[in-house]
Amino acid sequence: MFRHALGISKHIALPDVCFQCASIARPIAQQRSLQITARRQLASIRGQALDRSYFGSRSPDVSNAFRHTRRRRRKDEEKPLPLDASSTLAQSASQAPARSIRRLISTYLALTKPRLAFLIVLTTTAAYSIYPVPAVLSSNVTAAPSLSTLTLAFLTTGTFLTIASANTLNMLFEPAHDAKMSRTRNRPLVRGLLSKRAAMVFAIATGVVGTGTLWLGVNPTTALLGAGNLILYAFIYTPFKRLHPVNTWVGAIVGAIPPLMGWCAAGSQYSTKAASPFDIGTVWEEAKDLLCTEQAIGGWLLAALLFAWQFPHFFALSYAVRQEYAGAGYKMLTSTNVPMAARVSFRYSLLMFPICFGLIVLQGDRACFRRHKQCHQCMDAERGMAILASQWRERKC
Template sequence: MATSLPPDASSRLADTAARAPADSFRRTLSALLSLSKPRLTVLVVLSAMVPYALYPVPAFLSSGAAEHIPSLSPLTLLFLTTGTTLCSAAANALNMLYEPDTDAKMTRTRARPLVRRLLTTRAAVLFALGCAAAGTAALYLGVNPTVAFLGAANIALYAGAYTPLKRVSAVNTWVGAVVGGIPPLMGWAAAAGESATGDGTWRELLFASDGSSLGGWLFAGLLFAWQFPHFMPLSWGIRDEYRAAGLRMLCWVNPARNARVALRYSLVFVPLCVGLCAAGVTEWSFSVTSLPVNLWLVREAVKFWRYEGHKGSARSLFWASVWHLPVTMVLALAQKKGMWARVWKSVAGEPEEDDFDEDDAEWVDIPGSGSRVVEPAGTSKR
């Protein structure tokens, strides 16, 4: 299976750098971009953007007084994507800095810039630290401290825990899956921070007492679970190289368990998608439209388990996982809770239902926040 995969973006950028004149700007820029693992970084950013876009903003779901509540901010989204991109680039660069000797032993990674000495170690360190500092600052100043903490924590977890664990235990894959599940929480917390009515701390954004943070955790669970039916067949195709490089991956440590894990986690997507409907993130139709792609992934995972990767089952599951995630995300975006009802009312010109009467309203203080909201008279609790 390894030979059927197209070269990744890092390898292509490293090739571009190698062809450029020594000490040229093009060579340096291509090599630095290669350090960031562009395709992986794009996936990380998209996994943060989708929960941000799907957050159930009150202004979108209701009418009348709620229309005066600000919607999601394009500026916040810009800071979220920029900060997440830089944090991901930093984590990937630190990962490459840690294991150039290991990368040199594997066909999948031997084209990386540090292996080919297209960059000095000093330049790579400065790039990684600069991206980490700039990314965390962008998230802190442009989004909120909770998202900035999650971004910094993900860098530390990926570079400081997952990467060294690869030489120690197969549990590294579960740690890597946690890394994959954090960006959706970042996107959700970014949107929640714009609608926060309390102190806006991590407790309110990630563990809201009214259950509004459930959607973020469901997305985190979806990205966590996806890592296994995606990585297990990918690693199985190069299991001998992992063994030779001294990286303890389940694909060669315990091939039978490797297949069982992929199957086990492929089964959770159906309840996760139903959970997004129950949490009010998507319409209930999403549980139906996402079912075919979820069952397709399960079918390929069953084959992978039955044949333990042989008879083309690893390749089939890998490509099913590649398509599964974007299709699921697009379906969720297309069925955001209340979106089409709102569009229909706008197109059909139907009047908004509005029981709010400004002449019969009163200001109510939010305890401890220094803020005030308008409520219909008689509804506030003194």
């Protein structure tokens, strides 16, 4: 501790008289003499000139010696989180002419939270693209999956529209709270760039068109998952943010459903019980076949991986703005119980290891995974260790 506090290398000998020994109760003259001796020896070790204006009350620099001082220094060095994409687009729209096409497009695009929507669509299409083709349908065990490009287009479009509807409803319900946070105070409804009525019409239109696209262009099971996710995010997660910290678990379920949608979209192309969009009686049979069979294991593992990942991801982001969350009335775990948030984040980081191991075991039996099996194993292990190390450091601080 003494070397670390004073910045002395472990290869350099310490002075014969330390400050603790010099501070032991002695006659004032003797104590001052010992302190001056210790300071002179320390100055010679550091190669620095002795400060002639010495006072006995001066203490060594211990700004980096204690955990709370290191935490305070890191907090002072923290940079504020950048504005979200909605706020950036809203700022751009406010600078455009009042009735211009650019202003209109930027405003409505800001309602969709485009960056978040793109990432969610990416998890959906990723699950779709790695769905294993049954061996009986593949001419070569190393062949790439043969999936419909048209189905992928419907899946991407429908998923984006349902996400846009959910995000618009989220903004529609929270303008007063968004106005209290620096990252969200520039959103379009907060700035008055759009009326609430127009936002509601946009949310209903995108929700109906998105769900219809998934129902007719993909399959009813995927459409029901998308509609359920919209309801879960807009009408359960959004109000729960102001009621109880359990909202993070609800939000994690919302993030876990899109990979399952992509998996079901691909699986329906090889299902023997595919439902007709116009025959309601076959929807339940198709859902059981896509979600409750051996072929669905991969989709559930991907959903579990996204579920576990969201806790270290979201807690790391919300911790940086925990005071703003508390000021806006949100009951986030990082603002109500930071130690508990660190423990939860660490535990779910650990949970990612068995989930990834399950994917590795699964891909060993799937033809479409074998070509890049070793690469996937290395990437899973490397990312898991990086997340775990980061969460361990955060838990210790």
